[in-house]
Amino acid sequence: MIPLTDLQPNRYTSFPIMTLTLIVVNMLVLVLQFLLLEFNIDGYIELIYLFGSVPTFVISQQAAGALASITSTFLHGGMLHLVGNMLALWAFAQRVEDACGPWRFLAFYLFCGVVADIISTMSRSTEAIPGIGASGAVYGIMAAYLILYPRGRIKMMIFYGFGFWRVPFRAYWVILFFFLTEIPNALGVLLINDVESSVAHWAHLGGFFAGTLIFLFLRPDAFHRFRNELPL
């Protein structure tokens, strides 16, 4: 099940410039990763370790620290990883950016990414495996969307066998589905110490909880409407 796009219009702006910029930057970084992988494998590994978030490095105050916390959200493990994250970002971020304005939205996106990284680091503090990906930040955006536009309609792509449907769903169903499926996985990591999992479930949950602070980043008019339960 993959979110494709938001079916409702923006209120304040017509073009989600920062969302698109983030998508383009993420794509360019992946192209750089592919080039390094092709021509300089050591350089690729260095890139992932130095600019991804490695818990042991963070705890021992080595390597890039805060900088890696930001850069790790722009690195991805492959095309599918990137496409999944960017489709979700495109679907949910357009109207969240509209409610925040581009620069506050960027701050919010990074905030969710950094909090997701912190929670992920805490959950696997003894590991030296780099954490990469924008999914923590995307989960934050999803949480913000759920708070701001719970009845928004998201077009989803649902796969069956070799085909797929494109169906609109209410946002709360989509987001709760993604959130609730994370909980048992995250508990699995914590209780069963399921280190084989290549997915940072705690980062997702951390990003999601960070997203509940969206009201700190809303533009004044949107906050005013949100506070008074007017449609955003």
Place this chain on the structure above:
Amino acid sequence: MMHNELFQTAVKKAKAGERDQARKLLLTLVERNPQHELAWLWLSELVPEPEDKIIALENALTLNPERPQTQTRLTQLRQKYPKLSQPAAEQFSLNGHSPSPESLLVSDEALRFAEISELFAQNQVMDGRRELAAFLRRYSHHEAGWWLMVQHADSQANLLTALDHLLRLNARHPEAFQYVEKIEPTNEQYLQMGRLYERLEEWETAVRYYKRALKSPINADRLLAKKRLPHVEEQVKLAKIKFTSPSATVLRLAIGPTLLYTMLIFVQAGLNPLHTPPLLCLSNIAFFAGLLLFSGLAYAPEHPWLDKVRETAVFQNPLALRLFSLALILLPILLLLLHAIARLRAFNLNLNDLL
């Protein structure tokens, strides 16, 4: 025949080129149900006289002010026939009182109105009402005329229409509200009641009537009520709105990015606040101050604290103050970045140990 069947038949006939028959059906329909916006719109295409076209379009516009095509067509007609450009006609051919052509030719509005008032004074109510209807077709902006019609309406339907026009011209008419309050509407009049209360800005009552109109037997009423409800419900909420002070807005906008910066410092300190370099602690405070200043200049420029800052010699120039706030924001970011880069340069990654 039900209204919708009548309408559908009329439309079919109009499309088949039987314009006269279609017009007659639509005239019957609007006489039975003056709230049928689409019937007025079709009628505007089928009546031959431009003045009648304008009347029909104005009625359609009154029923649904949000259909842009109606307004466009009306503007076009008024431009094409400037002599008719004064809002001419409303739907007061109710009860079959069609105006005499002579009455429409009367140019002296005040004199004509005085004559009509005189008719009512002499208790010639029927004549007065007929003349008043004709007068109002010509001078639909005449508030006193509509008020007279409200006072002498011969049916509740006419009273509702007259009140609607009166409140459109003057929503604060001192006595109209009493008339509106006394009306006991039928199922088919809930939409009009909603509109009246909407004009009076009695939003909650308007919502109540629009909600009742959602169950009206008339399809057009249900559609119009559905269309108006969100706007009126929003007005109900707006009436109860809580305002946020500019100071609170400034504080809120400064806290968000400061939290981001604090989290970054937290990571830089190895997730142990006690290991935070003092310079970064100071930079966090500067960052927050810069954001407060920057947001303050944008959203609370008249704040007394900002006035105090402006009194200092350095910051009398607004640009200097803005640049200072930007510097307070950007320098801590630069400092954190340099701190991270310095640590990165000092780090020696041994791939063999890791892989």
